[in-house]
Amino acid sequence: MKPIRVGICGLGTVGGGTFNVLTRNAEEIRRRIGREIIVEMIGARRPNPACDTSAVRTSKDVFDVARDPEVDVVVELIGGYDVARELVMTAIANGKHVVTANKALIALHGNEIFAAASVKGVSVCYEAGVAGGIPVIKAIREGLAGNRINTVAGIINGTGNFILTEMRDKARDFADVLVEAQKLGYAEADPTFDVEGIDAAHKLTILASIAFGSPLQFEKAYTEGISKICPDDVKYAEELGYRIKHLGIARRRENGIELRVHPTLIPEDRLIANVDGVMNAVMVDADAVGTTMYYGAGAGAEPTASAVVADIIDVARTFDSPASSVPGLGFVSDELLDLPVLPVEEIESAYYLRLDASDQPGVMTTITGVLSDAGINIEAILQKEVHAGEQVAHIIMLTHSVQESQMNRAIAAIEALDVVSGTVTRIRMDRLD
Amino acid sequence: MKPIRVGICGLGTVGGGTFNVLTRNAEEIRRRIGREIIVEMIGARRPNPACDTSAVRTSKDVFDVARDPEVDVVVELIGGYDVARELVMTAIANGKHVVTANKALIALHGNEIFAAASVKGVSVCYEAGVAGGIPVIKAIREGLAGNRINTVAGIINGTGNFILTEMRDKARDFADVLVEAQKLGYAEADPTFDVEGIDAAHKLTILASIAFGSPLQFEKAYTEGISKICPDDVKYAEELGYRIKHLGIARRRENGIELRVHPTLIPEDRLIANVDGVMNAVMVDADAVGTTMYYGAGAGAEPTASAVVADIIDVARTFDSPASSVPGLGFVSDELLDLPVLPVEEIESAYYLRLDASDQPGVMTTITGVLSDAGINIEAILQKEVHAGEQVAHIIMLTHSVQESQMNRAIAAIEALDVVSGTVTRIRMDRLD
Incomplete structure (x- = not known):
């Protein structure tokens, strides 16, 4: 059979990794699919010193690759939004299959891209866009295809998970660990994208669509970062038997779907609570299979390349019958069903609350009374001295599940109490059962 | 598009689950693949009270299903070896695609079955055969297809994992927990298949073949059960920072592959060490992606049905172009490459050793001297009093990795020492890093 000819656009970390994996494992891949996959062309402004591309046609203009008649599959690894979008649309218009690792591109422009690909009868694959090398897109779209999926919950940003893990293991501050993460190359100079949850929201948007069969709705995702998590909260959560993880949660409700990224307390005996450092994991709850989980490296040159190459192999396997992809x-x-994304006020969650209150008789009764009046059940309470001799105590409460709007009202009422100083810290909690 | 017509053979636990999932999620499935999957026919000696099959054609003879002209996909869920083999071969001969949950069938007769299927251009799918609802066959054959796979290590028998978990959590005896597992329906009246590792060896045989691209070689697998594990070993392992799990391990070596099922000490901080109860998990180490892990329910009606239905959906997606499957x-x-399976004497492993020795000066030096003379490095030593006042101590040692034959010689030498009584208990150990 004719080889499948790949054009790689972008030869940075992931592009270089993809080139190297395709080259190194060419024979193993040929044994799997019965035909060769060859790198026909590379579009990159600069060479990558980690790659010997001397035998490959190159162009400084990635659009040359998207239009090249000898290229069957365009691999978009340039990142970003606008040029990447134009590149992918050009490739599709030229009848090329597309493989990309660009979650932002798919989350923002996926609806348009898939529509164009559908018209041209080509595939657009993006396994590498979510959770790096973990084949979780495949697991959901194919492995669990017999199920009605209820919940997807994932640690899908390695930077954030590294920071939270260090904060817990070493009782360190967020800002302090962030500097270390930057030194180690786990966080960017501008870390907003990772620590404020935008990257995770891109990935969650994709996971929700393939889980529920709805269009991509990134703009509706609720996103909250980890920069406000204090070591105290990490410690108190631990004492109560929980870990704080930065989770993306997509959940099917009767009247729509929840789509939210935020720090979340999860019981420490859940397997996903023990996913540490830069590793990623995605948990899926579905009606027939129950809970399954997928774990691995969420970033890095070759882990990401692993997913890119798997996508190329998928394209190769259905190359002569694209309708079967x-x-x-x-x-x-x-x-696809236009399932509404619920506003955050309408999500349902249990909560971890921390507040400062006067350390005097009756205060606890007053505070719990407010929650009780709001119809909120308390699961656990912890009272902690803040500084010896001071008349202020940290009060920590875990609640049962309620609607967020109900909790908002209760928190406002608590903050209005004379005996409470400052604001109430609120972290959502999920039992994931 | 024409519906895909399924014939279910066997309407027991998994057959009933499959019927119910296909029926309940028919609409979700249709949305995924753009065509209907319908149960055209059922072959079963008895109805299943959990299934309303009144609208479906039935036969008491499963071979009627394999030959029925209106059936596109034969789902073999009768279990066992001989009749199942004949049924599947009949279905293939009649040009039907086959989906099965029968690991024993695939491990023992898979080479013959796949050859016949290849000639007829039909698919034989068996995702449900390994680790129940976890889509691990798909992950390895497709999701990691760009990798050269080095190791697959899995907790692939829920009964065994339940027993070991209970032994650890409650410091109970094997025999005692086994009785409970039987009461709970987790273990058969004759538990040999599960507790002696035969079931796990069937699954491991399949995992090894798809990981390395070699024919199925069940008869070469080394299999050791968990019935000899004592609570003491569980406890000592714990003190040393390890958990004992019944693992199936397939590992690529320079001169062949290791294929072995046995109790294994693994470091407690590995995620797979924390997979408890009847749950399954499979860890894969591959050259590009590194370590990934897949977790979920390894048995049960609907978890297994989830995998069966995913296979049916795969068949449906490539139905009009079977060459793309x-x-x-x-x-x-x-x-496929005829990779030799190494005899157990040639595997390499670290070891946990426990022996009874006289509690007198110089004994430890004598014993460690034997290991040292055999070129075996010791990583940790623990000495435990057996009964107060007695002159015998339990000595526990963890060694570095050596060839099994080398360890056999060292153990023989230790057992020959005057100061050592009885035999040396040996449990293999794997860092899984």
């Missing part, structure tokens, strides 16, 4: 969002395009 | 063992059939 899995649809972009895992559901046939005209079967 | 993934080959049976993940590699093109004429590209």
